[in-house]
Amino acid sequence: MEKDDLKTAQLKKxxxxxxxxxxxxxxxxxxxxxxxxxxxxxxxxxxxxxxxxMYCDRxxxxxxxxxxKIKIKRLSQSISHIDADDSIGFVAADIAIKQAIKNAKKTxxxxxxxxxxxxxxxxxxxxxxxxxxxxxxxxxxxAPPAVAPHGSLKSLFGTNPICFGTPTGSKIxxxxxxxxxxxxxxxxxxxxxxxxxxPEGVALDKFGKMTTDAKKALDGVQLPIAGxxxxxxxxxxxxxxxxLTGGNHAGRVKDPFDDFSGPQNIGHLFITFKTNLFVKNYNxxxxxxxxxVKKLPKTKGLKEIVFPGQNKYKRLKMxxxxxxxxxxxxxxxxxxxxx
Amino acid sequence: MEKDDLKTAQLKKxxxxxxxxxxxxxxxxxxxxxxxxxxxxxxxxxxxxxxxxMYCDRxxxxxxxxxxKIKIKRLSQSISHIDADDSIGFVAADIAIKQAIKNAKKTxxxxxxxxxxxxxxxxxxxxxxxxxxxxxxxxxxxAPPAVAPHGSLKSLFGTNPICFGTPTGSKIxxxxxxxxxxxxxxxxxxxxxxxxxxPEGVALDKFGKMTTDAKKALDGVQLPIAGxxxxxxxxxxxxxxxxLTGGNHAGRVKDPFDDFSGPQNIGHLFITFKTNLFVKNYNxxxxxxxxxVKKLPKTKGLKEIVFPGQNKYKRLKMxxxxxxxxxxxxxxxxxxxxx
Numbered sequence: 001m002e003k004d005d006l007k008t009a010q011l012k013k014x015x016x017x018x019x020x021x022x023x024x025x026x027x028x029x030x031x032x033x034x035x036x037x038x039x040x041x042x043x044x045x046x047x048x049x050x051x052x053x054m055y056c057d058r059x060x061x062x063x064x065x066x067x068x069k070i071k072i073k074r075l076s077q078s079i080s081h082i083d084a085d086d087s088i089g090f091v092a093a094d095i096a097i098k099q100a101i102k103n104a105k106k107t108x109x110x111x112x113x114x115x116x117x118x119x120x121x122x123x124x125x126x127x128x129x130x131x132x133x134x135x136x137x138x139x140x141x142x143a144p145p146a147v148a149p150h151g152s153l154k155s156l157f158g159t160n161p162i163c164f165g166t167p168t169g170s171k172i173x174x175x176x177x178x179x180x181x182x183x184x185x186x187x188x189x190x191x192x193x194x195x196x197x198x199p200e201g202v203a204l205d206k207f208g209k210m211t212t213d214a215k216k217a218l219d220g221v222q223l224p225i226a227g228x229x230x231x232x233x234x235x236x237x238x239x240x241x242x243x244l245t246g247g248n249h250a251g252r253v254k255d256p257f258d259d260f261s262g263p264q265n266i267g268h269l270f271i272t273f274k275t276n277l278f279v280k281n282y283n284x285x286x287x288x289x290x291x292x293v294k295k296l297p298k299t300k301g302l303k304e305i306v307f308p309g310q311n312k313y314k315r316l317k318m319x320x321x322x323x324x325x326x327x328x329x330x331x332x333x334x335x336x337x338x339x
Numbered sequence: 340m341e342k343d344d345l346k347t348a349q350l351k352k353x354x355x356x357x358x359x360x361x362x363x364x365x366x367x368x369x370x371x372x373x374x375x376x377x378x379x380x381x382x383x384x385x386x387x388x389x390x391x392x393m394y395c396d397r398x399x400x401x402x403x404x405x406x407x408k409i410k411i412k413r414l415s416q417s418i419s420h421i422d423a424d425d426s427i428g429f430v431a432a433d434i435a436i437k438q439a440i441k442n443a444k445k446t447x448x449x450x451x452x453x454x455x456x457x458x459x460x461x462x463x464x465x466x467x468x469x470x471x472x473x474x475x476x477x478x479x480x481x482a483p484p485a486v487a488p489h490g491s492l493k494s495l496f497g498t499n500p501i502c503f504g505t506p507t508g509s510k511i512x513x514x515x516x517x518x519x520x521x522x523x524x525x526x527x528x529x530x531x532x533x534x535x536x537x538p539e540g541v542a543l544d545k546f547g548k549m550t551t552d553a554k555k556a557l558d559g560v561q562l563p564i565a566g567x568x569x570x571x572x573x574x575x576x577x578x579x580x581x582x583l584t585g586g587n588h589a590g591r592v593k594d595p596f597d598d599f600s601g602p603q604n605i606g607h608l609f610i611t612f613k614t615n616l617f618v619k620n621y622n623x624x625x626x627x628x629x630x631x632v633k634k635l636p637k638t639k640g641l642k643e644i645v646f647p648g649q650n651k652y653k654r655l656k657m658x659x660x661x662x663x664x665x666x667x668x669x670x671x672x673x674x675x676x677x678x
Contacts, residue, residue: 078417079447081617108418111448113617136583151644152635164575174578176571226564232515232647235632236503239513243505243624244475245617250631271610278420278452278584285582292589293574296491305490308571 008324012037015052018337022059023066024088032090035121040326041319042312046186047121049326050193053333054257055088061260064088064118070095078107081245082114086263089120096270097126101133104272114268115246119143119256124177124309127165130272131173138271139163140241142248144255144264146185148221150231153208155221156251159185160237167275168307169287175309180234181222188214188222189257193329241267347663351376354391357676361398362405363427371429374460379665380658381651385525386460388665389532392672393596394427400599403427403457409434417446420584421453425602428459435609436465440472443611453607454585458482458595463516463648466504469611470512477610478502479580481587483594483603485524487560489570492547494560495590498524499576506614507646508626514648519573520561527553527561528596532668580606 012033019029032055039048058064068087072095074080080099084092096112103110120126123139130137143158159179166174179185182202191198191214203217204210211217224230242249247267254264275282294305326334351372358368371394378387397403407426411434413419419438423431435453442449459465462478469476482497498518505513518524521541530537530553542556543549550556563569581588586606593603614621633644665673 075616076447079616108415109448109450111612111616115617136579149632149635149644151638151641152632153638154635156632156635162572164579166578174574176575178568178571182565225568226521228647229517229564232517233501235513235646236515239505239625239628240475240503243618243621243628244614249624250628273450275583277414277418277450278454279582282582285588286578289578289582289589293488293491293495296488296493296495299490299492302490305488307574308567 006324006326008037008041008320011324011326014334014338015049018052018056018334021337022056024059025067028066028088028091031094032088035090035094035125037324038125038316039121040324041316042122043315043319044122044186044312046184046188046190049330049333050186050190051119051121051256052330053337056337058118058256058260059088063254063260063263065263072099078103078109078111080110080112082112082117083246084114084117086116086118086265089118089264089266092117093120093126093268096268097129097137097139097272100137100270100272101130101135104130104135104274105133108274108277110270110272112270112272113245114270115265116263117247117266117268118264119266120268122177123161123163124165124175124312126270127163127175127177128173130270131165131167131175134167134275135272136167136275137163137165137273139165139268140237141268142238142241142253142266143185144253144259145251146222147181147224147231147234148204149235150224150228153221157224157231157234157238158253159222160234160241162233162237165309166286167283168290169283172313173309174286174290174307175312177308180224180230180237182225183222185218185222188217192218194327240269245269345663345665347376347380347659350663350665353673353677354388357391357395357673360676361395363398364406367405367427367430370433371427374429374433374464376663377464377655378460379663380655381461382654382658383461383525383651385523385527385529388669388672389525389529390458390460390595391669392676395676397457397595397599398427402593402599402602404602411438417442417448417450419449419451421451422585423453423456425455425457425604428457428603428605431456432459432465432607435607436468436476436478436611439476439609439611440469440474443469443474443613444472447613447616449609449611451609451611452584453609454604455602456586456605456607457603458605459607461516462500462502463504463514463651465609466502466514466516467512469609470504470506470514473506473614474611475506475614476502476504476612478504478607479576480607481577481580481592481605482524483592483598484590485561486520486563486570486573487543488574489563489567492560496563496570496573496577497592498561499573499580501572501576504648505625506622507629508622511652512648513625513629513646514651516647519563519569519576521564522561524557524561527556531557533666579608584608
């Protein structure tokens with residue numbers, strides 16, 4: 001896969017310009033661009049610029065609302081409900097996590113539900129915001145059908161990530177952001193775009209046969225982790241983010257790449273709470289916890305036991321020093337969108 | 340495995356009597372007995388009477404406090420902190436879920452942390468209480484070391500269950516109660532007691548080799564589901580239930596069967612919220628969600644796609660009509676304890 005060097009600042013300006021051309025306000029364009037660039041910098045390419053053209057297409061086809069009237073309904077000092085008015089997901093999620101942070105700072109706990117939103121990229125990106133404010137956070141979102149419920153032959157659940165973040169007493173946040181599928185759909189999509197194979201055991205083709213062909217996997221079914229356990233976790237996420245919030249659920253979230261027949265109406269749920277509710281020395285406790293795990297005997301050849309989010313943080317720090325590289329395919333997307 | 344018939348009511352009386360003989364109040368004996376019998380009735384034998392003698396032994400050796408002074412500290416109308424004073428886990432969890440229900444009924448959301456508790460049996464048993472009150476609930480608890488963190492050769496995390504419950508618009512609650520290990524430690528313990536084998540791929544012996552010998556697995560390491568994903572989820576549960584609550588964490592929860600050097604100080608976290616915070620017709624929405632999943636094309640030979648908790652509920656209803664059967668081993672335990 002060939003990649004072009006591009007200065008990050010310059011690339012950011014270009015993306016913002018394009019989002020603005022498609023009708024987003026400067027502020028919304030900035031929020032969305034920052035999320036996309038962050039995904040590139042942490043190496044989560046499936047949530048990065050490979051999706052940029054899709055977002056612009058959805059705005060063009062009027063299934064993302066570039067000028068949403070986002071309503072925040074305050075149910076209590078802890079609980080808020082956001083109707084995102086079909087905004088681009090990044091903006092809805094950014095407003096929601098900020099509201100959840102505010103609520104938790106005020107009352108100890110925040111619960112914020114979002115409906116009429118869209119794909120917002122990485123849950124971990126929003127979790128980081130809460131962790132930086134010294135909060136613990138749990139984030140749930142649903143997604144288009146990709147994973148078959150246990151016992152079924154058809155996709156219905158999304159890859160429905162479970163996300164958990166906590167301060168660690170160090171600069172590096174603990175961010176678990178794990179889809180309940182064996183592999184992220186974004187990764188399959190990138191593999192398909194670049195004609196790469198996917199690992200064995202993560203997906204079936206549309207006839208129910210195991211496949212390593214990324215394109216066939218996109219037409220088929222992704223497998224959940226651990227059979228009925230992963231299927232149950234995916235179902236839980238669909239309920240928390242869809243049934244509870246007023247968002248779409250039970251397989252009704254549209255695929256953003258293929259289905260322009262209407263908005264996605266994805267739902268999200270953000271839970272935040274203070275770290276010092278029950279103990280005075282949380283940061284010391286978590287620091288000690290991580291230190292103890294890191295000192296365990298390691299498997300052969302392993303240098304360090306890492307906590308979730310640690311590698312991503314390292315990649316971000318490294319990549320921030322370098323010029324960003326984007327593939328020819330994305331370069332082409334940018335040229336088309338600029339016109 | 341030979342089993343004896345015993346009328347459930349009679350058995351209950353016997354267990355309560357024994358707990359009382361060991362110093363529990365009638366009320367605490369009743370709560371604990373109900374939890375143990377429920378585990379038998381739903382077929383979760385690893386959390387049932389196979390543990391009864393262990394609880395009594397821990398009371399005798401003064402590492403469970405039979406007459407605890409349990410303190411409930413109210414941090415706000417939503418948030419409570421419980422110091423269980425080394426009570427038997429069932430009692431701490433029963434008080435905690437009832438407090439979490441009360442808080443959610445009052446403010447929409449409840450968050451209750453427990454420290455200085457012990458093993459409380461099935462998380463799902465407490466989730467059911469919240470669901471019966473028409474609440475959604477999430478429950479976390481840690482447990483003695485059983486699962487090796489990803490990249491490590493030594494157990495540190497417990498089988499740390501993730502539990503989620505919701506009303507379904509029908510009589511049967513949706514209760515996901517899944518450990519993050521490939522198999523429950525309780526099941527391995529029962530297999531070891533009955534000289535049965537465990538499945539391939541769920542545990543390593545103490546030398547790091549795959550084993551199907553239940554006794555060797557107890558001395559070795561259980562494998563987490565889905566590698567680093569399951570390991571991350573186990574870590575999350577240890578943080579939520581241990582680091583946050585003031586309970587033991589990072590592998591310090593003692594094995595209740597083997598280690599009588601002190602109380603377990605297990606931590607639990609209970610989150611509850613109202614179903615109708617963000618939508619008016621939650622019960623219809625979840626009912627529809629489940630119906631859609633159930634109508635999907637099924638794998639060969641499967642009669643019905645079931646939701647988490649459905650089979651357990653069925654077993655309970657069936658077993659309630661029959662006399663309870665207990666193994667010779669447990670019968671022997673009872674005879675010893677009665678003396």
